[in-house]
Amino acid sequence: MTDSAKPTLMVVDGHSLAYRAFFALPVENFTTKDNQHTNAIYGFLSMLVNLIKAEQPTHMAIAFDTSRHSFRTDQYPEYKATRSESPQEFRGQIPLLQDCLAAMSIPVLTKEGVEADDILATLSTQGAEQGYDVLVVSGDRDTIQLVTDDVTLLYPSVQGVSQLKRYDPTTVRERYGVAPEQYPDIAALVGETSDNLPGVPKVGEKTAVKWLTQFGSLDDLLERSGEIKGVVGGNLRDHIDDVRRNRRLNRLLRDVELPVAPDDLAVAPIDAQAVRDIFARLEFRTLLPRVFEAVGAGEVADDPAAAAVVLPEPSQVTAAEFLEWVDAQAADVSLRIPLQGGVPTRLGAATETDLREIDWSDEVADALRPWLESDRPKIIHDAKPQVKALRRQGIRLAGLAYDTSLAGWLLRPSFPDKTLGDLVERYLGEKLPEADPSQLVPETEGATPAQEAWFALRVATALREDIPESVAAVLTDIELPTLLTLADMEVAGVAVSHEVLSTFSGELATRADGLAQDAFGIVGREFNLGSPKQLQEVLFEDLQLPKTRKTKTGYSTDAAVLADLQESHPHPFLGLLLQHREATKLRQIIESLDTAIGDDHRVHTTYVQTGSQTGRLSSTDPNLQNIPVRTEESRRIRSAFQVGEGYESLLTADYSQIEMRIMAHLSGDEGLIEAFNSGEDLHRFVGARVFGVDPSDVTAAMRTKVKAMSYGLVYGLSAFGLSKQLRIEQSEAKQLMIEYFARFGAVRDYLRASVITAKEVGYTETIFGRRRPFPDLASPNRVLRENAERAALNAPIQGSAADIMKIALLHIHEDLRSEALSSRALLQIHDELVVEVAPGEWDATERIVRARMGDAADLRVPLDVQVGRGRDWNEAAH
DNA sequence: TCTGCAATTGG
């Protein structure tokens, strides 16, 4: 290692190492909320910190290339010409990396006309002369020539950026068979494809080393090239000029004029605040303590961020003590109620400095109820399960001021940060202590409830700083009240009749069996109809049907291609297969529903509030948002969803064409706005305009076409897709689009403009300010980029619809309660609500639902609401 | 036992 008596000068090729980091680290993990890529910066700094820790340099500098242009390109324009330009995603990171280095007080050196390696060569030469141990860190093999007894090269190995291989004269000789100063001779003979420097054909490292050993030097070799026999000898003589050129170009300049000398590069104290600021902007959390640690704690010993995190210990208190404590708190209190089987076991609470804990009991519940039900602000991570548990105990939690799970999702809807631990890692750069559930007696103690609350509080503080104002408003005004509403809906559940389901299930089982037997009869053997693999054998080998659209694993057998196949090559097996699929699918759904019916004869779904990219809810366990509806038969399942005991009827209310209305509003298209204000059927109105006929003369075919076009618009449908869906020629689809946009041009203008804006700012925004980032809009990959464009086009529309429905739902919930009605919302299916209406409350409930859905947003077109009433969901839908 | 895939359901 290095001689401790001598100072150590470390010089680094910033460009080449950052570039390696750029490809080594997945960009999806290193993108800030405003879509700045940071993988190269992070990878480079991480490596640098490790280096500083390991090598303890006393002097340091990082060199960067200024551009692709240098004295080498002047001499040989083809130099590095085959190298594709580094992507914008990489180049954009370099200035930020240099800002980081500036904050860390590490000199950054560049010089027009020379490459970073020339700066390294100059500094290492000067350093060695002036008595330094020199460390050269570079990913360019040409720097091997710099190695001496005083100069060591650290070169990234194939294993990755973090693994650096150490080259001194001995290891260079072991690896390349020549002394370091002779390495450029070898490189000149062999050539360097990455620099676009062709060498002598058929000459590799081995031949080059053999020659150099034999002739002593490159000059002697070239002079006496006539002595070399065979094809390679001829090749050498033919390429002598290339070799001389290569050698000229790969010699690093050791006398570049620099504004600094090694003595000027002494390691200086870092600017701790500047580092914190820029790391905050780049959203580096774990790196911060590592940097402070590596540069020595001396300058930053009193820095809170660098100090080791010591978990505060909670004190166990009585209910009375707890209330006294909580009453004295001016700021938000964070809360955590651990559950077992949906029942509270304890309660932990925390402020920035104080932690309190109580074992849960009925007495504690009663004592704490006034505070829990008060407006005193409470911060909770993933509040819904805890709110539900309290509600089952008769406590209605109020004052929910922040939910870190919701806030994390709103800030980054695409990130899978689900647990408190994920957020602690991302926003605090710390580790939430967790007990290993696989160990009976865990080695590490998990955080206590109050400690978890304490972490949630600090995560909330970090999130509050990061979240833009409009997104914070969505959290407060929409998501938090929605959470409380959903908790009520989930606890309520919906009554489902086991009898109706099991009768239907039995019928379907019999039918599926019969269909399967018929199908086997046709094929001549039995097989698993549900196995795509076996099915492909039967279709394309036994029955010799033409191959269909390819999938990753074979050929598609989905309903659409089967229908196409049936048309081109009618075969009785195909019809049976489709019917069998339908019957088994319905049965599956029925079975999963049936097993979900609880002791109260009701099904309690779970709404996932953070489940979508756009702001929609999703429903799981079971999913009640995809109960079949499209066929008459499948609607029998809906008739199993019935009004529950103590209630009189079900009310369904759905928005008609809400997405098209939002599009009319956002685009301001006068034609579309008129369509919605005219009271005429939308597709009839649009059809009349597009085809230039009277509304009464719009045929069914015309209506189908414009309807497909209208809905397709919202998804970024192409002429190709439209033609496929309508089974018309692509040219006709294209013509339809032209005619459509001739009448409703503002729609197209809006869609185009919204994608362009998203590209500029990096995200889309709904009417209410919900954001969704789209890093892929800048991707050089066309498929990725175009997918992102369609999603970006759709996001404000789908997202605004989701916002509107949430607002309507939470208002309905509030109104029903404030008017002391027992009727209650049960289900939300994106644009539809199902409400259970108590005896005598129909009129009031219908009035509230209509009003609140109608006035949830103030658009340039009315929000039309269809209401139905019945004893079951199917009946109510009419 | 877990995971990816194709297929189906809904908006």
Add this chain to the structure above:
DNA sequence: CGCCAATTGCAGAC
């Protein structure tokens, strides 16, 4: 070559 979801069974990997 249409956006957003959840669930299921199969088949291959571990």
